Structure formats: C-alpha cells, structure tokens
Amino acid sequence: MTVLLYDRDAYMTDFIASVFSCEPIKYSGKDAFDIVLDETAFFPEQGGQDSDSGTITPLSSCDDNTSADPGQAVNVLHVSIKAGIIHHICDKPISEGTRVKGDICWEQRFDRMQQHSGEHLVSGTVHRFFGADNVGFHLSAREVTLDFNTTFEEKDIAFIEDTVNRAIYENFETHIFFPSDEELKTLDYRSKKELTGQVRIVEYPGYDMCACCAPHVKRTGEIGSIRIVAAEHFKGGTRMWIECGKRSLISARTQLSDARAISRITSAKISEIVPAVEKISDALKDARFKLVKFERDSILALADEIRAEQNPILWIDACDQDNLRLGVNTLVSGTDGYCSAFCGNDNDGYRFIIASSSKDCRELANKMKTRFEIRGGGSPDMVQGTIKATRGDIAVFYTEVGID
Ligand SMILES: [Zn+2]
CATH class of the missing domain: 2.40.30.130 (Elongation Factor Tu (Ef-tu); domain 3)
Incomplete structure (x- = not known):
C-alpha cells in the first residue's frame, strides 16, 4: 500500500x-x-x-x-x-x-480543492434543504458538474448559491477525521458508495458531512466564492455546473468583457444592453419580414412573366425556400411541362425545385444525377435538393434533354 x-x-x-x-x-x-x-x-x-x-x-x-x-x-x-x-x-x-x-502542480491542485470543497457545500445544502442526493460528480480542467436526483426552480438555485456563499463568508474550518466503526454507525453522513476499511469523513459543520478521500481547503473562505452557472434537466433530475474561486473570477471577467463589447456595439450602458439587444432583434425580425415579402412579390412577378412557356425555368440569386416553392407552384398553374426553379450562384451551387402537373419529375432528376452532383429527392409531382453546377451547364443539359 x-x-x-x-x-x-x-x-x-x-x-x-x-x-x-x-x-x-x-x-x-x-x-x-x-x-x-x-x-x-x-x-x-x-x-x-x-x-x-x-x-x-x-x-x-x-x-x-x-x-x-x-x-x-x-x-x-x-x-x-x-x-x-x-x-x-x-x-x-x-x-x-x-x-x-x-x-x-499546486495551481491545478488548489483550483481543484476550491471546486471540490464548493461541491461539498452545494451537495450538503441540497441534501439538507431539498432532501435530494448528489448522484454524479465530475471535476476536470474544463468544467465541474453535479448531478442531483431532483429538479429545482430558479429561486431554489439562487437560494443554494446564497447559502453556500454564506458558508464561504463564515470562513469556518473543514473538519476531517477518521471515526471508529462504532462512531461511524452514529454519524449521519453522505456517501456515494459502500465503504470498506477506514472511512475518512469530511465535515463542514452545519452544511455537510460526507465520506471523501480527496484534498479539501482548510477553511471555507479559501473557496473564494461560488456561482451556479447553469442547471439543466438531466435523467429525470438536474445537472448543475458550478465555478468556484479563480474559475469564477476568470469567467465573470470574460462575461463582463463580452458585456462591454455589446455595450459598445449597441451604444447602451451595460445595465441596458438587454433591452438594446431586444430592440435590434425586433428590428431584424421586422426587416426580415419585409425582405421575405419583397422576395415573394419579385418571384411571383418573375414567375408570372414566364408561366406561359412550356418548360419554364426560374433563376433567383437568393430567397426563402417557401418563396421558391411559391414561385414553382405559380409556374405549374400555367403549364403541364416541367417547371424548375434554381436559387444560388455558380460558385456555391444551387437549391432547386422541379414540379409538374403531368410529368414524372423524378425521371428528369435521375437524368440530372448522371451529369451533376445532386442531393435531394421527392415524388413524381415534385423533386427538390441541391446541385453543384453552373447556370450555363444546367441550361445546356436542359437543351440536350429537350425541355428548354
Ligand atoms: Zn471531498
């Protein structure tokens, strides 16, 4: 040993x-x-x-x-x-x-002592006030996660965070001891597994008592502070992410730097960046709505111009997929031939929709597949997908198969 x-x-x-x-x-x-x-x-x-x-x-x-x-x-x-x-x-x-x-490596060790001791205080607090157990723990350089067999409301998370930070301010000593078998039977302690041999008990008086073999801080004040940075539903319970000590400071610093950047971009005070971003988001939604409507009107006008042709082809630089479909449907209402719509450019390729009221569109798509790199599929009435080809090559293909 x-x-x-x-x-x-x-x-x-x-x-x-x-x-x-x-x-x-x-x-x-x-x-x-x-x-x-x-x-x-x-x-x-x-x-x-x-x-x-x-x-x-x-x-x-x-x-x-x-x-x-x-x-x-x-x-x-x-x-x-x-x-x-x-x-x-x-x-x-x-x-x-x-x-x-x-x-x-002391920096790494102390960081883990801070995170690990913080975990005890959180798990003990959850056990004491919510009667739930820590059923999973992971501590790595990247993150600290705690799994609990219960769910929490937002106010519960704030309560746990406040309670644990109070324990940190109280700066009391971590009590580590090795009880005898007899003494152990009288203790109410948390344990994640069946224990054999001498049991090491780690106690944060009033907050937690747990069988544990890892290194801990001497006094709770050394944890610095704790933030519960996320809590999500996980396997019927909750997975919680915590940050203690320097990790909490570094991530808060990064978040403040991000907030300052958003403040500069929006010309709003940091305390007002949320409504400022909401305003921009609403303006974007409004602009997008107007753009889609403009696209739709333009496509319908274009489709109207060529819908009398036997096999009309609509070429669009950029548009919403719904509008592209609307354009093809307009073409179909004017002819029983192949009605095609291509959206994109020669460099990136095109999205396409081909529809017909009387012909099997899959036949045309299969012919295209023998010539071009195509993804997609559909029914006899309509096929859609993407194609890697230039407008010129597609036009030549349509001429060759006799549907130009
Ligand atoms: Zn421990």
Whole structure:
C-alpha cells in the first residue's frame, strides 16, 4: 500500500520518496512508465475528479543507465489507484530504489480543492434543504458538474448559491477525521458508495458531512466564492455546473468583457444592453419580414412573366425556400411541362425545385444525377435538393434533354 501523503496534508506541494517499482507501459498509444513510490502526495483520479500532475525528479544516480539522470524532472502524465497502490504514469523511467523528489502542480491542485470543497457545500445544502442526493460528480480542467436526483426552480438555485456563499463568508474550518466503526454507525453522513476499511469523513459543520478521500481547503473562505452557472434537466433530475474561486473570477471577467463589447456595439450602458439587444432583434425580425415579402412579390412577378412557356425555368440569386416553392407552384398553374426553379450562384451551387402537373419529375432528376452532383429527392409531382453546377451547364443539359 502506498502511503497517501495528501490524505493528511492537502497543502503538501513537494515530498521525498523512494521508487518501489518502474514498469514500461503504453499510455495513450505512446511509450510511458508506471512508477510506484513508497509514499506520494499525488492525488489519483477517483470519485469523478481528475488526477494531479507534476514532476518526479531523481535525487541520486543509479547503476541502471536507462533511468532519468539526477536532477532531470520526469513528467507525471496521469495518476491512478488500484488496490491501495498509487501508479504514476510518467514519460521517463526512474530505477527502483532511487530517492526522488515529487512536485505537484499546486495551481491545478488548489483550483481543484476550491471546486471540490464548493461541491461539498452545494451537495450538503441540497441534501439538507431539498432532501435530494448528489448522484454524479465530475471535476476536470474544463468544467465541474453535479448531478442531483431532483429538479429545482430558479429561486431554489439562487437560494443554494446564497447559502453556500454564506458558508464561504463564515470562513469556518473543514473538519476531517477518521471515526471508529462504532462512531461511524452514529454519524449521519453522505456517501456515494459502500465503504470498506477506514472511512475518512469530511465535515463542514452545519452544511455537510460526507465520506471523501480527496484534498479539501482548510477553511471555507479559501473557496473564494461560488456561482451556479447553469442547471439543466438531466435523467429525470438536474445537472448543475458550478465555478468556484479563480474559475469564477476568470469567467465573470470574460462575461463582463463580452458585456462591454455589446455595450459598445449597441451604444447602451451595460445595465441596458438587454433591452438594446431586444430592440435590434425586433428590428431584424421586422426587416426580415419585409425582405421575405419583397422576395415573394419579385418571384411571383418573375414567375408570372414566364408561366406561359412550356418548360419554364426560374433563376433567383437568393430567397426563402417557401418563396421558391411559391414561385414553382405559380409556374405549374400555367403549364403541364416541367417547371424548375434554381436559387444560388455558380460558385456555391444551387437549391432547386422541379414540379409538374403531368410529368414524372423524378425521371428528369435521375437524368440530372448522371451529369451533376445532386442531393435531394421527392415524388413524381415534385423533386427538390441541391446541385453543384453552373447556370450555363444546367441550361445546356436542359437543351440536350429537350425541355428548354
Ligand atoms: Zn471531498
């Protein structure tokens, strides 16, 4: 069993240990080395939390010249735990028996301590006030998600956020202890799985008590602050995204910068950007409505001009699909031949609709498919899709099949 130094001191950033074993392995398809130490401060991936990263540096040379040299830092790529043994997956080997210095990436560790301790306060608060359980937890560099077996209203989310931030302002101590089996039976604590062996209890008095093996902040004030940035329905319950400490600060800074940019674009004060954006959105909807109406009138006028032809073809630069269909329907009302409409340009290709009151449009589409790159399909009355071709090539094709 590896001695778990992080278990007793989450603030230990470096430590001295001996290499117990070093085995070559493959990690993410590359050559790597599985190094086991007699003791370690590296937290392994477990309970939904990613492992620590950092370096292990040999302090002494050894006979084996395949090992990293003294002073040459070896990168720890991943850390796992199996049957009480911690495995450090490293990019270089270090010989068995070598004395080493381990350095964990403290910035990453402290960030995770903030997120993880915040998770306790949120889960404990949800348990206490809503009687629901945390049934899933994921903590990575990208996001922190908590899954609960209940749903919340918006006011509940605000209440949880306020309650947890109050616990942070109170700045009380995290109480970590190892109760005896007898004592454990008397405790009302949260646990995500059946526990065996000595149980480590993490208590935030008045807020949470949970069996947990991960590193936590010493006092709640170190969490800094917490924001519940999203909450969505998930598997009959709720998935919640939280941000604590520096993560919360960085994302709030980014959001403020975005708000300032919108303020500049809309010439509105930050406090008034929402109505300003709504005004622009309404104006856009109005403009779009007028544009679609203008398109429709133009297409109907064009269709009216050629609807007496036997096989009329409508060419449009850009228009709404409904208007294109309306144009084709107008053509169909004037002839029993093939009525075609193409919308687009020679560079990007065209959307097309072909309709007829008496002919099988799929026959024409199948002929087109032998000549051009076409996507789409339809019925004998109407086919529609996209075509990669120039207007000139399509016109030549129509002439060749005798429907120009
Ligand atoms: Zn914990």
